Structure formats: C-alpha cells, structure tokens
Amino acid sequence: MYRVAVSGINAVDNPGPGVGIAKGLKEGSLEISIYGLAYDAMEPGIYMKWLFEKSFIMPYPSAGEEPFIERLLYIKSNYGLDAVIPALDAELPLFIKSSSLLESYGIKTFLPTEEQFKLRGKDHLPEIAERIGVKVPETRIVTSYEELSKAVEEIGFPVMIKGIFYKAYKAFNISQATSYFNSIVAEWGYPIIVQQVVTGEEMNVVGVGDGEGGHFGLVGIKKLWITSLGKIWTGVTVRNEELLSATERFVSEFKWRGAFEFECIVNNRDIYLIEVNPRFPAWVYFATGVGVNLPDRLLKAALGLEPERDWDYPAGKLYVRFTDDFVTDMSEFQRVVTKGEN
Amino acid sequence: MRKLERLAINDEGFIFDPETGNSYTVNKTGLFIIKLLKEGKSEEEIVKALSEKFDVSEEDARRDLVDFIEQLRLYGLLEGENV
Numbered sequence: 001m002y003r004v005a006v007s008g009i010n011a012v013d014n015p016g017p018g019v020g021i022a023k024g025l026k027e028g029s030l031e032i033s034i035y036g037l038a039y040d041a042m043e044p045g046i047y048m049k050w051l052f053e054k055s056f057i058m059p060y061p062s063a064g065e066e067p068f069i070e071r072l073l074y075i076k077s078n079y080g081l082d083a084v085i086p087a088l089d090a091e092l093p094l095f096i097k098s099s100s101l102l103e104s105y106g107i108k109t110f111l112p113t114e115e116q117f118k119l120r121g122k123d124h125l126p127e128i129a130e131r132i133g134v135k136v137p138e139t140r141i142v143t144s145y146e147e148l149s150k151a152v153e154e155i156g157f158p159v160m161i162k163g164i165f166y167k168a169y170k171a172f173n174i175s176q177a178t179s180y181f182n183s184i185v186a187e188w189g190y191p192i193i194v195q196q197v198v199t200g201e202e203m204n205v206v207g208v209g210d211g212e213g214g215h216f217g218l219v220g221i222k223k224l225w226i227t228s229l230g231k232i233w234t235g236v237t238v239r240n241e242e243l244l245s246a247t248e249r250f251v252s253e254f255k256w257r258g259a260f261e262f263e264c265i266v267n268n269r270d271i272y273l274i275e276v277n278p279r280f281p282a283w284v285y286f287a288t289g290v291g292v293n294l295p296d297r298l299l300k301a302a303l304g305l306e307p308e309r310d311w312d313y314p315a316g317k318l319y320v321r322f323t324d325d326f327v328t329d330m331s332e333f334q335r336v337v338t339k340g341e342n
Numbered sequence: 343m344r345k346l347e348r349l350a351i352n353d354e355g356f357i358f359d360p361e362t363g364n365s366y367t368v369n370k371t372g373l374f375i376i377k378l379l380k381e382g383k384s385e386e387e388i389v390k391a392l393s394e395k396f397d398v399s400e401e402d403a404r405r406d407l408v409d410f411i412e413q414l415r416l417y418g419l420l421e422g423e424n425v
Binding site for chain 1: 350358360361362363364365418
C-alpha cells in the first residue's frame with residue numbers, strides 16, 4: 001500500500017488538477033491511499049472522502065520552505081507518506097527545490113528541473129519554439145506605455161495582451177490594449193507580453209516526460225466548449241500528427257521530466273506554441289479515460305517503478321465535465337478548521 | 343494521406359475530423375457525394391450518379407455538386423487534389 005498526497009483539490013469553477021489526478025490514481029494498478037493537500041477549509045476535495053482518505057491544510061508556500069516541509073513530515077510520521085504529486089504552479093518551485101530533501105525523508109516526487117520550470121514563462125516561448133521547429137505568434141515583451149504602443153503598432157490589431165504567467169485578453173484598439181496592460185500590471189506586475197493573434201484550432205497535449213528524452217504517454221485534445229474563465233467543459237481527443245510530433249520533440253529536446261501541458265494553435269500544418277504548463281491540467285482525467293493513465297504512470301515513475309509507455313488512444317472520445325453536489329456534516333468542516341486536517 | 347480519407351463518417355451523415363476535432367453534419371445528398379469523393383470518383387461520375395439517384399437533371403446536379411465542393415474546401419475538408 002502506497003500513500004500519496006495530491007494538491008490542487010479545489011474543485012471549483014477554476015478547478016485545480018487534484019481531483020482529476022486522484023481519479024486517475026484510483027483507477028490505476030497500484031494499491032494506494034490518497035491524501036489531499038489543501039490551502040483552504042472550503043476546498044471541495046477535502047470532503048470527497050471517496051477519493052481523499054484524509055486531507056490536510058497546508059501552510060502557503062510563500063511562508064517559506066521550513067513550515068511546508070514540516071507539515072509534510074508531520075503527515076509522514078503520523079499517517080505515512082510515500083509520494084507527493086503537487087499540482088499548483090505556486091507550490092512547484094518549493095517542491096522542486098526541496099525534492100532531494102523530501103527524497104531523503106522517503107517522500108518521492110517526479111518533477112521538472114528548475115530550468116525546465118522556468119520555461120513556463122511566456123518570454124521563453126520563442127526559444128522553445130525555435131528549438132523544436134514550431135512557430136510562435138509574433139511576440140514583444142513590454143514594460144512601459146511607450147513600448148506597448150510601439151509593439152501594437154508593429155504587430156497590428158487585434159493583439160493579445162498577456163501576463164507572463166496568467167491572464168490573456170484580446171485588444172482591438174490602443175485604449176483597450178492600455179486598459180488590459182494596466183489591469184495585468186496591477187494584478188501580476190511586469191513584464192507584459194504583446195502577441196499577434198493567430199487563427200486556427202486551439203489544441204492541447206498532456207503528457208509525462210521521463211527526464212531522459214522519452215515519455216510515458218501523450219494525449220492530444222481540443223476544447224469544444226469552455227466556461228467564461230476559459231476552462232474546458234467539453235472536449236474531444238484528436239490525433240494531429242504534426243502536433244504530437246512537435247510535443248515529442250519538445251520532450252526530447254528539453255529532456256522534460258514529469259507532467260506537462262503543451263498548448264498550441266494549429267492551422268493546417270502550422271503549429272503555434274502558446275504556453276507550456278509544468279504540471280497536469282485540470283482535465284487530466286481525460287487521458288485516464290481514454291486509456292493513458294498519466295497520473296498512475298507519474299506515480300510509478302516517482303516510486304521508482306517502471307511505468308507503461310503505450311499511448312495509442314483513439315481520436316473522437318468525448319470529455320464531459322458536469323457539476324455535482326453532496327451533503328456532509330458540519331463536524332467535518334469543524335475538524336478541518338480546528339485541527340487543520342480531516 | 344488525403345484529408346477526406348481521414349474523416350470518420352457515419353451513415354446518419356455525422357462527420358468527425360480526427361485531426362482538428364471538428365464535427366459536421368450533412369444531409370442525405372451531401373453524404374452521398376462525400377462517399378463518392380472518398381471512393382475517388384470524378385466530377386462527371388458524381389454528376390451522373392446524383393442525377394440518377396435523385397432524379398434531377400445533370401445541370402442541376404452539377405451546380406449543387408460544385409456548390410457543395412466549394413463548401414468542403416471552405417471548411418478545409420477537401421484539398422485541391424480531388425475534383
């Protein structure tokens with residue numbers, strides 16, 4: 001029996017990947033017990049006992065490495081803990097930095113390296129695109145109004161105005177561009193990315209790199225229906241050979257280790273790279289559902305077991321997300337609030 | 343491989359493009375034409391087949407065929423090589 005902790009169990013309208021990861025692990029071949037790592041007593045995963053046997057409130061990663069590691073060691077010594085699958089961008093740097101320390105305590109992870117993690121910044125996209133032979137929308141990195149107006153003049157409207165990690169808006173004129181620039185700067189700071197709008201099909205690939213240039217499976221999808229926050233609600237698997245081979249080149253060129261999401265716009269034979277996320281996307285259960293159980297494979301890799309590598313999934317499988325609800329006791333919530341665990 | 347050959351087409355006229363994830367529906371006539379295009383039939387052969395099957399003049403059949411093929415091209419489902 002392996003005990004594995006999963007974060008990102010905030011199954012809300014902007015869902016974390018934790019519930020999807022846990023569903024995959026449950027359907028995997030290992031005998032496991034899953035713990036949820038949460039940052040708020042209201043995270044729905046805490047109460048989903050059929051997936052998470054126990055849940056723990058974690059200190060914020062911004063509070064520093066020590067309290068975070070201590071909390072994991074508390075879990076380990078009281079309940080046992082063999083591996084962690086972190087699923088949120090904000091906690092990844094801490095996990096990556098502490099992975100050897102955690103390993104020395106017998107807590108395994110399977111994460112990208114620090115250099116790989118840095119590639120998620122949109123300012124690195126042109127470099128990735130060049131090395132793997134795909135296109136990237138014409139991009140300028142700006143930090144002032146002067147640079148912004150020069151960039152939009154060169155690229156031409158409409159343009160995408162993006163934060164380096166979060167937020168993206170389409171602007172059709174300079175006043176919109178300036179207003180989005182201001183709002184992203186206020187929330188996330190500099191720099192701001194100004195990008196050409198490219199047309200085509202928006203497609204994503206989820207995968208797990210083995211760290212040596214190979215991978216434990218890829219699944220390509222297209223979002224068919226998204227929420228107002230841009231989150232997938234229905235989707236379909238696609239087999240676009242150009243996209244899949246570009247993803248394989250990405251994995252081999254950067255010797256990617258761990259989970260990733262590769263976001264592109266595909267226009268016939270042209271692949272435009274939009275973003276690389278160094279973790280599972282919230283829709284990762286889609287991969288499990290089509291027979292490529294990536295969370296299970298990642299856990300095996302973390303535990304030093306040999307994961308499967310087959311990934312011959314069918315095109316035309318439909319993903320349907322839906323809302324659900326259940327009723328539990330207030331005492332469950334009380335325990336989380338007072339004891340920090342449940 | 344030709345684009346048309348990759349399309350998954352069922353008997354009710356539902357078409358799925360496994361490369362792009364897009365899906366389309368066509369009526370009975372459209373389905374009939376697509377099946378013949380997939381078999382590699384020429385424009386002349388399809389016009390004759392349409393005219394016989396749906397009891398219309400070859401002129402009407404040709405006009406509808408050209409129109410339909412143009413729509414397939416518009417959606418990127420037909421690359422120059424066919425008709």
